[in-house]
Amino acid sequence: MTRPNGRTVRDLRRENRTAVLRRLYFDGPMSRFSLGPATGLSSGSISNVVAELVAEGLVEEAGSVDSAGGRPRILLRVAPASGRMIGVDVGETRIRIELFDLTLTELARTERPLVPAAEGAERYEVGIVVDHIREGIAEVLRTADVPAEALLGVGVGVPGIVEHPEDGGAGGALVHGQTVGWDAVPLERLLREAVELPAEVPYRIDNGAKTLGQAEMWFGAGRGASSAVVVLFGSGVGACVTTDPPAPGRALEWGHLKVQVRGRRCRCGALGCLEAYAGAEALLERWREAGGEPPAGAGEEAAFAAMTAAAYPSDSGEPDPAAVAVLAETAEYLGAGFADLINLFQPERILVGGWAGLLLGTRFLAEVERHARAYALAYPAARVTLGLGTLGPDAVTVGAAILPLADFFARGGRREDPAPAEEPPAWTEAVRDRTAH
Known part of the structure; x- marks a missing residue:
C-alpha cells in the first residue's frame, strides 16, 4: 500500500523501527513510556515496534524504574550481542582492524605495520x-570466536577520495588516493575477492577523516554540536564537515588547500599545499632541514614524538630551537587553514584528532587557535570553539565500524537484502528500437 506522499506502509514501519533503535542506542536504557514522547510515536506504535525488536533479539530488558503510583516501568536497551561490526583503518604507518559488538565495545584488535616489503617497494602497494586486511579480519574473528555470519558489515577508512558508483557497479567503491599512489583502486571488489566472508556481509568504504568525524560526532567531543569540522592530523591532514550530526559528514581534502604560491612540494605532487607544511611527515622533514636530529632508526611516530618532546621538554632542559621554530611556523599555517574552515563553514566547533594532533596537545592547539582567530572573520570566529577529540588516536576504526552500523539502523535493524531486480522504464525500449535502425 502506498500513501499519498509516496511512502509505503513498509517505509513507515522501517522509519518507526529506526526511530526506536536510535533513541535506545544513544539515550537508553529507556522505558516504553519514555520512548513515546522521545520519538513522537503513539503508544500503540511503540508497543508494536518494541515487541518486534525484542522478538528479533535486537532489544532486551535492562532493569526497571519506579513509576508515579503505578507498577515499575521496564527499561529497554539495544542488545550488545545482537550484531558485530569490523572497523578497519588504513592509516599512514599501519593498518588497524578491530571487531566490535553492537554497542561498540571492542572484542578483538590487531595491527599490521605498513612498511615497504622490499627495497623500492611502495608502502601502499x-x-x-x-592481504593485511584479509589476515586481520580472519584474526579478530578467530580471537573473539565470532562467526562471520554475525557481522553486520565491515567499514574501512582510507586515505583519499572515495567514489561510490551510482549504479553500485560490480567493482563497488573506488579509491582515488593521489598521495599514496592509488588511482581508481577498486578496493571493495578486491576485498570481496580476497576475504572469506559471506556474500551478504556488506563493505562500507570511506575517507578516514570522514570516519573520524562520524565517531567524534556520535560518541566524542562533537556530541551536542549542531555543526562541526573534525580535523585528522597525522602524516598528512584532512577534515570532515558535519552539519547534521546523525548523518554522515562530508570529507574535505583540506590538506591540499594552497597556503603558499610556488611553495614546498606536497606528496600529491602540487606546490604549496597545507599538508606540505603541517603534516607530520612534512614537519619532520623541515625539522631535519633546520638541524633537528630524530632518533636513529625511529619510525615516523617515534620521530614525531621526539620532535614534540624536544620543543616542549617535560623537565628543566632547554627546548630545541629548531623544533620550536618549526612548530611555531606550523601553528601559523594551521591557524590560517583553520580560518578558512571558519569562514567557509562557520561551524560551532572545530575538533582536532589523529595521532599527531593528539600528541601535540592543548599547548600547540592554543597557538593554532590564536592565529586562526586573527586570520578569520570576526563574527564566525567569535562563535566557534576549538578543542581536541576525545576518542584517542584509534578513533578512525570506531568511525569505520559506525558505517555499517548507521546503515543497519537506517534499514530499521534489518540485515541487508540483495536489491530486487527492477523493470527498466518503458522509454528505454523505445529508444533502443530507434537506435537500432
Whole structure:
C-alpha cells in the first residue's frame, strides 16, 4: 500500500523501527513510556515496534524504574550481542582492524605495520594492503570466536577520495588516493575477492577523516554540536564537515588547500599545499632541514614524538630551537587553514584528532587557535570553539565500524537484502528500437 506522499506502509514501519533503535542506542536504557514522547510515536506504535525488536533479539530488558503510583516501568536497551561490526583503518604507518559488538565495545584488535616489503617497494602497494586486511579480519574473528555470519558489515577508512558508483557497479567503491599512489583502486571488489566472508556481509568504504568525524560526532567531543569540522592530523591532514550530526559528514581534502604560491612540494605532487607544511611527515622533514636530529632508526611516530618532546621538554632542559621554530611556523599555517574552515563553514566547533594532533596537545592547539582567530572573520570566529577529540588516536576504526552500523539502523535493524531486480522504464525500449535502425 502506498500513501499519498509516496511512502509505503513498509517505509513507515522501517522509519518507526529506526526511530526506536536510535533513541535506545544513544539515550537508553529507556522505558516504553519514555520512548513515546522521545520519538513522537503513539503508544500503540511503540508497543508494536518494541515487541518486534525484542522478538528479533535486537532489544532486551535492562532493569526497571519506579513509576508515579503505578507498577515499575521496564527499561529497554539495544542488545550488545545482537550484531558485530569490523572497523578497519588504513592509516599512514599501519593498518588497524578491530571487531566490535553492537554497542561498540571492542572484542578483538590487531595491527599490521605498513612498511615497504622490499627495497623500492611502495608502502601502499594495493596487494599488500588487501592481504593485511584479509589476515586481520580472519584474526579478530578467530580471537573473539565470532562467526562471520554475525557481522553486520565491515567499514574501512582510507586515505583519499572515495567514489561510490551510482549504479553500485560490480567493482563497488573506488579509491582515488593521489598521495599514496592509488588511482581508481577498486578496493571493495578486491576485498570481496580476497576475504572469506559471506556474500551478504556488506563493505562500507570511506575517507578516514570522514570516519573520524562520524565517531567524534556520535560518541566524542562533537556530541551536542549542531555543526562541526573534525580535523585528522597525522602524516598528512584532512577534515570532515558535519552539519547534521546523525548523518554522515562530508570529507574535505583540506590538506591540499594552497597556503603558499610556488611553495614546498606536497606528496600529491602540487606546490604549496597545507599538508606540505603541517603534516607530520612534512614537519619532520623541515625539522631535519633546520638541524633537528630524530632518533636513529625511529619510525615516523617515534620521530614525531621526539620532535614534540624536544620543543616542549617535560623537565628543566632547554627546548630545541629548531623544533620550536618549526612548530611555531606550523601553528601559523594551521591557524590560517583553520580560518578558512571558519569562514567557509562557520561551524560551532572545530575538533582536532589523529595521532599527531593528539600528541601535540592543548599547548600547540592554543597557538593554532590564536592565529586562526586573527586570520578569520570576526563574527564566525567569535562563535566557534576549538578543542581536541576525545576518542584517542584509534578513533578512525570506531568511525569505520559506525558505517555499517548507521546503515543497519537506517534499514530499521534489518540485515541487508540483495536489491530486487527492477523493470527498466518503458522509454528505454523505445529508444533502443530507434537506435537500432
